[in-house]
Amino acid sequence: MASQDTLSVSEVTPERTWRRFKFPGSLYRYLGLLAAVAFLSLSVNYLNIPLDRFLGMFGRVGDLITDRYYPPDIEYVTDPDYIASVIETIQMAYLGALFGMLAAVPLGWFGAYNVSPSRRFIYPIARLLTMSARAVHETIWAILFVTILGFGMMAGVFALTMFCIGFAGKLFAEEIEAIDMGPVEAIRATGANEFKVMVYGIFPQVRVAFTGIGIYTWDVAFRAATVVGFFGAGGMGWYLKRNVLQIETQRVAAILLSIVVLVLISEAISAFARAKVAKAK
Amino acid sequence: MTAVPHMDQRLDAFLAGRRRGKTTRTLIYLVIALLVIWSVKTTIVDDTDWERLGSVSDVLASIGNFLAIDWGLMPDLWQPALETIMVATLGTVLGVISCIPAIWFGALNISPFPPITYPIARLMMTLSRSIHEIVWALFFVAAVGLGALAGVLAIAVRSIGFIAKMSAEAIEDLDPRPVEAIRAVGGNEFQVFIYAILPQVLPVMVGVIIFEWEINIRRSSVLGLVGAGGLGLVFFRQLNTFNEGGVTAVILAILLLILFGELVSYFVRKAII
Numbered sequence: 158m159a160s161q162d163t164l165s166v167s168e169v170t171p172e173r174t175w176r177r178f179k180f181p182g183s184l185y186r187y188l189g190l191l192a193a194v195a196f197l198s199l200s201v202n203y204l205n206i207p208l209d210r211f212l213g214m215f216g217r218v219g220d221l222i223t224d225r226y227y228p229p230d231i232e233y234v235t236d237p238d239y240i241a242s243v244i245e246t247i248q249m250a251y252l253g254a255l256f257g258m259l260a261a262v263p264l265g266w267f268g269a270y271n272v273s274p275s276r277r278f279i280y281p282i283a284r285l286l287t288m289s290a291r292a293v294h295e296t297i298w299a300i301l302f303v304t305i306l307g308f309g310m311m312a313g314v315f316a317l318t319m320f321c322i323g324f325a326g327k328l329f330a331e332e333i334e335a336i337d338m339g340p341v342e343a344i345r346a347t348g349a350n351e352f353k354v355m356v357y358g359i360f361p362q363v364r365v366a367f368t369g370i371g372i373y374t375w376d377v378a379f380r381a382a383t384v385v386g387f388f389g390a391g392g393m394g395w396y397l398k399r400n401v402l403q404i405e406t407q408r409v410a411a412i413l414l415s416i417v418v419l420v421l422i423s424e425a426i427s428a429f430a431r432a433k434v435a436k437a438k
Numbered sequence: 439m440t441a442v443p444h445m446d447q448r449l450d451a452f453l454a455g456r457r458r459g460k461t462t463r464t465l466i467y468l469v470i471a472l473l474v475i476w477s478v479k480t481t482i483v484d485d486t487d488w489e490r491l492g493s494v495s496d497v498l499a500s501i502g503n504f505l506a507i508d509w510g511l512m513p514d515l516w517q518p519a520l521e522t523i524m525v526a527t528l529g530t531v532l533g534v535i536s537c538i539p540a541i542w543f544g545a546l547n548i549s550p551f552p553p554i555t556y557p558i559a560r561l562m563m564t565l566s567r568s569i570h571e572i573v574w575a576l577f578f579v580a581a582v583g584l585g586a587l588a589g590v591l592a593i594a595v596r597s598i599g600f601i602a603k604m605s606a607e608a609i610e611d612l613d614p615r616p617v618e619a620i621r622a623v624g625g626n627e628f629q630v631f632i633y634a635i636l637p638q639v640l641p642v643m644v645g646v647i648i649f650e651w652e653i654n655i656r657r658s659s660v661l662g663l664v665g666a667g668g669l670g671l672v673f674f675r676q677l678n679t680f681n682e683g684g685v686t687a688v689i690l691a692i693l694l695l696i697l698f699g700e701l702v703s704y705f706v707r708k709a710i711i
């Protein structure tokens with residue numbers, strides 16, 4: 158054999174150990190990890206989180222559920238008054254999602270970088286509006302509208318409208334940014350104005366996607382609508398708040414269960430409708 | 439000449455299909471419009487106290503109160519803003535840790551005993567996603583008392599659903615060959631997980647976790663409303679003392695905080711992925 162002639166690998170190259178991360182990279186990595194751990198422990202310290210009570214907490218939560226929440230007061234949620242409030246909640250979510258989408262379509266058009274009528278002025282304004290509608294939490298919108306418009310479902314509808322503008326506006330803009338620019342240029346070449354470009358060049362391409370997003374928006378709006386009533390904006394949130402404040406825990410458990418069931422139903426309907434829309438494409 | 443009547447038939451069928459489509463669409467629009475009218479009547483017309491609302495100028499005046507921003511409050515907002523970010527971060531970390539069983543049970547290809555464990559995982563995800571963070575916070579305030587811990591727990595529980603769902607889907611889509619390779623060299627289940635599954639799903643998971651962290655800042659900024667500290671508590675106090683300018687200042691602070699979160703997540707995403 159030619160084993161005498163060939164050199165083994167270790168004689169040609171010095172012994173090297175393989176490392177996944179080489180020197181400067183590994184240093185940054187460990188420093189980053191260290192900073193993250195330091196920030197976490199600092200936060201635990203700063204927020205006075207009692208870590209020693211942390212493990213006992215699981216037992217406490219379990220006791221709380223079995224002692225106080227366990228037999229949910231199902232009769233309470235089959236009460237006609239409560240069911241009426243559920244229907245009100247659905248109506249609020251429906252109107253909020255619809256108004257929000259009506260406002261979000263132009264905002265999505267203005268806020269899509271590729272087709273925005275004016276990249277320098279309208280684009281940043283539309284982006285800022287969408288971002289602030291999304292950044293402010295729906296409960297804060299609810300509180301603001303309750304302060305301005307008074308208690309009632311109108312405040313809830315407007316709060317959900319703002320929430321849906323933020324939610325759908327972003328998705329609409331992203332959808333428009335992904336379109337094929339060919340038809341848009343073709344319509345532009347015929348001398349059409351920006352509005353005609355939107356109607357004949359952009360909208361036919363995103364119609365199906367917008368319908369899907371619209372259905373999904375309604376689904377998300379319903380989840381948000383279950384709590385806007387908490388701050389006086391109507392719907393089932395008000396029942397939740399009243400029973401939480403009166404420590405009627407079994408009723409609270411029943412209301413929470415009813416919310417979970419309703420959300421499951423709305424998710425199933427929305428998944429079914431979206432599949433139908435995608436098929437009708 | 440035979441082709442022409444044939445084409446005619448096809449054209450007729452096409453036009454009839456189009457007409458049918460148009461009818462269904464008109465019906466759908468009609469239903470939507472009727473539902474709008476009904477909902478507007480019950481929610482906006484009947485349920486609003488128009489006398490209390492007053493005229494348009496009254497409404498504009500009360501909006502105007504909010505526009506007189508109380509800039510003097512801004513320096514006092516540093517500390518609650520820091521608390522808000524800390525609650526969001528701790529909640530996200532705790533959520534990531536506690537969603538591991540949900541991911542394990544919820545990915546069909548690695549679920550230990552799918553007929554039982556898969557529904558358990560789906561139930562965990564649905565519960566976490568369908569109950570609003572305010573409600574979770576109320577529950578935990580009742581369980582562990584007022585303070586940041588209730589907020590951290592609420593955020594953690596609320597994050598489980600989204601992170602677990604996306605990660606489980608990523609695991610279901612993974613390439614089985616590395617798994618087989620590690621098994622073939624004699625790796626045990628744990629080693630298979632560390633060397634074959636984790637490297638494949640980590641980029642997706644990191645992206646999902648950063649995204650969730652961003653959302654959690656938004657969530658933790660309102661948990662103070664139910665007694666979990668942070669900017670929400672300041673908001674609540676300003677509102678209850680009728681300092682409308684201060685309310686707007688807090689909202690601006692929340693906006694800045696979320697902008698900061700978006701910047702951080704952009705850079706972290708670039709650095710890691």
